[in-house]
Amino acid sequence: MSAVQTTSPAQDDTRRRSPLAEVLFSLMRSRTFLVGLAIVLFWVACALFGEHFAPYDPLADDIINALAPPSSEHWFGTDQIGRDVFSRVIVGSRDILTVAPLATLLATVAGTALGLLTGYFRGIVDDVVSRILEAFMAIPVVIVALLAIVALGTSKTTVIIVIGLSFAPIIARTVRSAVLAERELDYVAAAQLRHESALHTMFVEILPNVIPPILVETTVRLGYAIFAVATLSFMGFGIQPPSPDWGLSISSNYGMIGGGFWWTVLFDALAIASLVIGVNLVADGVHGALND
Amino acid sequence: MVFLGGQVLPGNVGRAILGPFADQRAVDALNHTLGVDRPLLTQYATWIWNFVRGDMGTSYIFRSPVAPFVIDALGNSMKLAAVAFVLVVPIGILGGVIAALNLNRPLDRIISLGGLSVTVLPEFVTGIILILIFGVWLRWLPISAAWPKNAGFFTQLYYLILPSLPLFLVLFGYIARMARSGMIEALDSDYTRTAVLKGLPWRTVIWRHVLRNALLPTITVIATQTGYLIGGLVVIETLFRYQGIGSLIFTAARGKDFPMLESGILTIGIVYAVATLIADFLYSVLNPRIRLGSDQ
Numbered sequence: 001m002s003a004v005q006t007t008s009p010a011q012d013d014t015r016r017r018s019p020l021a022e023v024l025f026s027l028m029r030s031r032t033f034l035v036g037l038a039i040v041l042f043w044v045a046c047a048l049f050g051e052h053f054a055p056y057d058p059l060a061d062d063i064i065n066a067l068a069p070p071s072s073e074h075w076f077g078t079d080q081i082g083r084d085v086f087s088r089v090i091v092g093s094r095d096i097l098t099v100a101p102l103a104t105l106l107a108t109v110a111g112t113a114l115g116l117l118t119g120y121f122r123g124i125v126d127d128v129v130s131r132i133l134e135a136f137m138a139i140p141v142v143i144v145a146l147l148a149i150v151a152l153g154t155s156k157t158t159v160i161i162v163i164g165l166s167f168a169p170i171i172a173r174t175v176r177s178a179v180l181a182e183r184e185l186d187y188v189a190a191a192q193l194r195h196e197s198a199l200h201t202m203f204v205e206i207l208p209n210v211i212p213p214i215l216v217e218t219t220v221r222l223g224y225a226i227f228a229v230a231t232l233s234f235m236g237f238g239i240q241p242p243s244p245d246w247g248l249s250i251s252s253n254y255g256m257i258g259g260g261f262w263w264t265v266l267f268d269a270l271a272i273a274s275l276v277i278g279v280n281l282v283a284d285g286v287h288g289a290l291n292d
Numbered sequence: 293m294v295f296l297g298g299q300v301l302p303g304n305v306g307r308a309i310l311g312p313f314a315d316q317r318a319v320d321a322l323n324h325t326l327g328v329d330r331p332l333l334t335q336y337a338t339w340i341w342n343f344v345r346g347d348m349g350t351s352y353i354f355r356s357p358v359a360p361f362v363i364d365a366l367g368n369s370m371k372l373a374a375v376a377f378v379l380v381v382p383i384g385i386l387g388g389v390i391a392a393l394n395l396n397r398p399l400d401r402i403i404s405l406g407g408l409s410v411t412v413l414p415e416f417v418t419g420i421i422l423i424l425i426f427g428v429w430l431r432w433l434p435i436s437a438a439w440p441k442n443a444g445f446f447t448q449l450y451y452l453i454l455p456s457l458p459l460f461l462v463l464f465g466y467i468a469r470m471a472r473s474g475m476i477e478a479l480d481s482d483y484t485r486t487a488v489l490k491g492l493p494w495r496t497v498i499w500r501h502v503l504r505n506a507l508l509p510t511i512t513v514i515a516t517q518t519g520y521l522i523g524g525l526v527v528i529e530t531l532f533r534y535q536g537i538g539s540l541i542f543t544a545a546r547g548k549d550f551p552m553l554e555s556g557i558l559t560i561g562i563v564y565a566v567a568t569l570i571a572d573f574l575y576s577v578l579n580p581r582i583r584l585g586s587d588q
Contacts, residue, residue: 142523143557146545150553227414231527234416235542250420254531258435262424274414280412284494 007163026289033285039278043271056084058091058244064122067256069237070263077263079253089242089267095239096246099156099163100225105258107171107225108218114168115175116202120183126251130176133169141166141228142235149237159238167221174217211289214243219283223276230272246272358568361540365562369525369536375449376456377522379513380463385510387464388471389503395476411465415527419458423531426454432456436533455532459524463517470513481505508575515571519536522560 027033051058056074062082070077076085118126130148149161182188183206191201191220232238233247241248246268253264385527391403410418427435433454440447478484479502487497525538531537537556 029296067452131342143541143560146526146541149555150545223412227412231416234414235527235530236546247414247416250416254420254423257319257420257423257428260428262428264419266424272417273421274415276412277409279527281407 004261011136012162013058013281020026027285030288032281033289036278036281036283036285039274040282042198043275043278044097046090047094047097048092054084054087054090056087058083058087059242060084065178067261067264072227076267077261079249079264080256082259083244083268085263089271091246092246092249092268092271095156096226096229096233096242096272096275099159099239100222100229102226103160103163103229104218104222106160107167108214110168111171111217112162112175112207112214114172116179116206119147119176122180127178129172133172137169137173137192145232145237151270154237154240156239159229159232163225163232167225171214171217171221174213175210176278178213179206182209184205199222216290217289218282219279219286223279223283226272226276226279230276294484313556318412335397362537362559363539365535365540365556366559369529369538371448371523372452372455372525372528372534372536373453373459373518376459376463379456380460381465381514383460383468384464384467385471385507387468388510389506391468391472392475392479392506393498404472407465407468409465410461413460413461413462414485415458415524416531418461419455419528419531422454422457438521455528455534458528459521462524463518466517467510470510471506474509475502476503478506511571511574518564518567522564 060083064082066077066080068074068078068082074084074086076089079088081144084215101244112130118129144157144166145162148158152158179202182282183186187204188201191205229238230247231244234251236248236251239245239248241252249268250265253261253268263288367520387407387583389423391400394400423435426433430504434451436452484497484501487501488494492500522538525536526542528534528539529536529539530542537560541553541556541560544556
């Protein structure tokens with residue numbers, strides 16, 4: 001090993017970097033990724049420490065100053081019961097940034113397991129599971145969510161489960177096609193010849209080699225999860241009052257939009273837009289870095 | 293061909309849409325992992341038979357037959373969807389084609405990035421921003437889709453522009469992207485090179501050779517987007533207070549009006565199936581290689 005490390009530094013630069021460092025290096029040079037990361041980190045910081053730097057309590061009402069337009073006192077104005085919109089936008093990032101990543105995590109774990117199973121066993125297992133997954137993918141998430149919420153009631157857990165399970169088939173499909181290519185390789189045959197169990201072969205041998213597509217798919221799904229969580233909150237099926245969640249705030253304020261109270265909804269809408277675009281920029285960057 | 297359609301569609305769509313609903317009837321609780329098995333096909337058959345005969349059951353809330361509500365709502369939604377599609381299909385394809393012809397130049401970047409950005413935004417977010425710009429600040433367009441009674445075609449159209457725009461934005465990105473990649477592939481192909489080398493004018497090459505092949509995958513995407521569109525309609529119709537199938541399902545779900553909910557969902561299932569069938573048909577008409585029956 002020491003002999004290897006004495007090769008010239010020029011060669012080092014291109015060849016000897018570990019794959020992980022390689023990916024990180026190209027991520028750091030991707031402007032899309034860095035801009036996206038900055039936006040996402042900003043909202044994560046708001047979610048974690050928001051109440052410390054928000055000027056007002058996001059839940060404190062002040063009826064006398066209700067529906068005040070933006071001013072130096074209330075940068076983004078106040079809503080219909082006088083709550084400070086700026087503080088609410090800052091703290092409103094918390095719920096969506098808890099629910100959406102958890103849903104994505106669930107989707108990734110379930111989808112990866114299903115993708116490994118179908119890709120590895122093929123045959124009847126693949127046929128049956130794949131048909132069921134395809135059927136799932138044909139139903140819009142909003143409809144699944146409506147039905148699930150009718151049956152199970154509204155809660156953050158329901159939202160996480162609904163979105164997680166709706167997205168799992170899509171991840172499963174990606175993982176499956178990666179596994180199909182991977183299982184033809186010699187190391188899988190070697191593992192089988194060693195009489196390793198199927199589970200061992202799938203999760204210890206194959207899984208590490210299909211991480212890159214899973215990572216890309218996960219970041220893309222996170223963007224869609226934020227989309228879905230925000231939409232469900234807006235429909236009244238997600239995060240519940242009195243949370244200052246963005247979708248929820250828009251749904252309780254957009255009725256007055258005709259009265260010209262634009263500040264009660266615009267900033268929440270822009271917040272969602274920036275977060276979704278930020279996550280998608282990150283996803284784009286990760287995709288680019290892993291496919292180089 | 294009808295037989296083929298009958299074989300394929302319940303497998304892909306009917307079963308999918310039926311799954312949750314049939315479970316719900318049986319146990320009133322959704323078990324997502326089950327519900328797409330064979331016995332349900334028979335349930336599907338009885339349900340669809342009643343449905344075809346026009347028997348959709350009775351609404352719990354309105355205490356009257358469901359059918360008129362569903363038919364009205366479907367008509368309204370179709371109008372909205374039609375406006376969105378009529379706008380987005382030509383413009384989306386045009387955008388994709390322009391992007392591909394200007395590959396990697398600034399115009400391509402603008403169309404691709406812009407399309408991608410608006411596609412990933414939730415409809416209600418773009419909807420709110422559009423309402424603010426065109427409805428509240430510029431006052432060009434009405435902020436609600438509920439037109440006055442007995443409004444003529446153009447008045448209705450006028451009221452539908454704003455609600456259709458968020459759907460337009462989401463679909464635009466998908467369609468433009470598909471058209472773009474289809475174009476790039478077709479431009480790069482052997483038959484295009486042959487056509488160019490034959491000395492055909494560039495315009496003829498684009499129209500006769502490139503576009504025809506490039507747009508095939510785009511048609512499939514447009515059809516699959518009907519599935520998305522239904523989800524989008526639920527949101528948009530709620531936002532604009534429009535009496536369509538989406539808001540019907542939404543209200544039924546909130547009020548636990550099961551017959552209404554089931555009929556609404558089955559209706560969109562059928563719409564989806566029909567759209568898929570039409571897309572398959574169009575695809576085979578446009579693509580000589582799979583034109584059915586031509587080889588006999």
